[in-house]
Amino acid sequence: MARNMAPSPFENTSIDQLAMAKRYSREGVKAGAKAAVVATIATAIPTMASVRMLPWARANLNPTAQALIISTVAGMAYFIVADKTILATARRNSFNQVAHHGARINH
Numbered sequence: 001m002a003r004n005m006a007p008s009p010f011e012n013t014s015i016d017q018l019a020m021a022k023r024y025s026r027e028g029v030k031a032g033a034k035a036a037v038v039a040t041i042a043t044a045i046p047t048m049a050s051v052r053m054l055p056w057a058r059a060n061l062n063p064t065a066q067a068l069i070i071s072t073v074a075g076m077a078y079f080i081v082a083d084k085t086i087l088a089t090a091r092r093n094s095f096n097q098v099a100h101h102g103a104r105i106n107h
Helices: 013-053 055-060 063-106
Strands: none
Touching (some): 013 063
């Protein structure tokens, strides 16, 4: 019975959706990596400077604490930016897809 059915125009949507999800993930990874590099530099400079200039920081922030501060900020920046990029790209393309399919259905 399934052999006699007409092929659906949306038959390959799962493959298309998987390809789009991979593309969105790559874009998110690239944006997150860029943000992590910027955050690392932006955090490392004041952290290192404060250890040299402030007596409290010199006494309380050993190299492990400094590395923890810098890596935590870099990790947070990566995940926040990657997540926002993936969601924004998916949302934008979802709206484009609805407009494209709506135009095809209406005509």
